[in-house]
Amino acid sequence: MVPFPAHGHINQLLHLSRLIASYGIPVHFAGSTVHNRQAKLRVHGWDLESSGNIYFHDFQLPTLCSFSPNTNAWIKFPEHLQPLSDASSHLRQPVFQLLQELSSNFRRIVIINDNLMASVVQDVKLIPNAESYTFLSVSAFIIFFNKWESIIEKRFELDSDVPRYIPSREGSFTPEFEKFIINQHKLLEFESGRLFNTCRLIEGRYMELLSKLSTNVNKKLFSIGPFNPVEAKGKTNTYSPGCLEWLDKQEIESVVYVSFGTVTSTDDEQVKELAIGLERSGQKFIWVLRDADKGDLFEEDEAKTLQLPEGYEERVIDRGIIVRGWAPQLEILAHPATGGFLSHCGWNSCLESITMGVPIVAWPMHSDQPKNSILITQVLRIGLLIRAWEHRAELVTSTAVENTVRKLMKSEEGKVMRERAAELGRAVRASVADDGSSHLEMDSFIAHISR
Known part of the structure; x- marks a missing residue:
């Protein structure tokens, strides 16, 4: 990995x-020392210590210029992490040395690399x-849509119920x-196939559309997700501040x-609007209010404390x-008291x-996240959009927060969405169980790499 x-x-x-380790296959997890430590610390939903066959290989990155997040930037992408992205290329040599060592001990080695780490694993072809x-x-x-938008001469048409606005x-x-x-x-020509953290129940149509693109005709595409545990088990990490115990005391889906x-x-102005909107909605909530990760999570530096309106917490x-x-x-999402998720729509979430x-x-x-929001609200129809992407530069007002949260939690439309x-959740959980569609696709991938 x-x-x-x-x-x-x-x-x-x-x-x-x-x-993959559950199939008896040894997994070697290759990353920077800092980020492997971060991965172990933040693992949730299962117990890493009780999972055998996973071996971490720690490599040192060069010293980074560590910048604080810019909360006032017009583009909200975390530009402060660009030095980390650039520094990741330094993993190329140590990762190649690891692959050479492993290749001498096994009949076949299989590398699963993030598509943003192609430069690091490009020597696998040797x-x-x-x-x-x-x-x-x-x-x-x-x-699919990123590729579709770049195709000038399209060889097939999309069905009428595929979203027209992306x-x-x-x-x-x-x-x-x-x-x-x-x-x-540009460096992905050496790949033997592609893996997606999704399943046919969620994105079957779009996996099929991807397979129809000329660039994927001879590629093996595996939808073997969701990867996350479907039942939250194991030790809760050390960061849990008692919110699960608080949830135990709340009503179902409240x-x-x-x-x-x-x-x-x-920024502080948006935090204030969100705070007021949550308060006025009358709904119970758990709000994770923290600054963005820096390049080194363990760097001793005072994190910015986001300010709430005076007396708010009281x-x-x-x-x-x-x-x-x-x-x-x-664990929070799995709790029966949780009835809604106000989210940025990152794919993990x-x-x-x-x-x-x-x-x-x-x-x-x-x-x-903008395209994910369309998948959630228009395709799967399990959510509401609080603000359209073309209005991203505008402040989301407390009224918008209040009304959208209430609509999800209290209206008939919200009830239907829940x-x-x-x-959908029940169907997805069933798909990863024995003989479920996603489990069978994972079996197929394991059989393929073990051939």
Whole structure:
């Protein structure tokens, strides 16, 4: 496993490592010392210590210029992590040395690399008994439309019920990261296939559309997700601040979980509007209010404390919890008291919410999130959009927060969405059980690489 050094990418490949290791296949997880430590610390939903066959290989990255997130940037993509993206290329030599060592001990070695780490594993083509599979950390929906938009002469038409409005990439990435993505994708000619953290129940149509594209005609595409555990088990990580115990005391589907992931920064004015909107909605909530990750999670530096309106926490003490550190998201979403998720719509969060049958209030910020929000609200119809992507530069008002949260939690439309989300969640959980469609596709992948 060669993950890109950002939590949303590391998390998915660590979950996949668990699944592959369960087949008795040894998994070697190659990453920077800092990010492997981060992965172990943040694992949730299962117990890493009790999972054999996963071996971590720690490599040192050069010293990084560590910048704080810019909460006032027009493009919300975490530009402060660009030095980390650039530094990841230094893993090429140590990873190649590891692959050479492993290739001498095994009949075949299989490399699963994040598509943003193509430059690191490009030397795999020099190892005769090695093959590489590219892991796409985003939805099949996004991969298809990103490619579809670039095709001038389209060889087939889309069905009428496929969404016609798809948000553009404008404002999703900084120019520097767009260039980084392009440079990585230029090196993907050595791959033997592609892996998607999704399943046919969620994105079957878009997996089929991907297979019809001329660029994928001779590629093996495996939809073997969701990777995350479908039942949250194991030790809750050390960051849990008692929110699960608080949830135990709440009524079923009465709590809104609010979190915008690990790399999104929000300015003080927007925090204030969100706070007021949650308070006025009258709904119980758990709100993860933290600054974005820096390049080195363990660097001794005082994190910015996001400011709430004066007296806020005292006013909402009976119906809200503010979490300023790491929260056990999978366990929160799996809890029967959780009835909605106000989310940035990162793919990890979308999958975890879908798996646990929780509907979403979609608030996309950057990256893959704008397109994910369309998948959630228009295709799967298990969520509401709080703000259209073309209005991303505008402040989301407290009134918009209040009305959208109430609509999801209290209206008849919201009730139908919760029922639809619950039904989809049950079906997805069944798909990863023995003889389920996703489990069988994973069996097929394991049989293929073990041939």
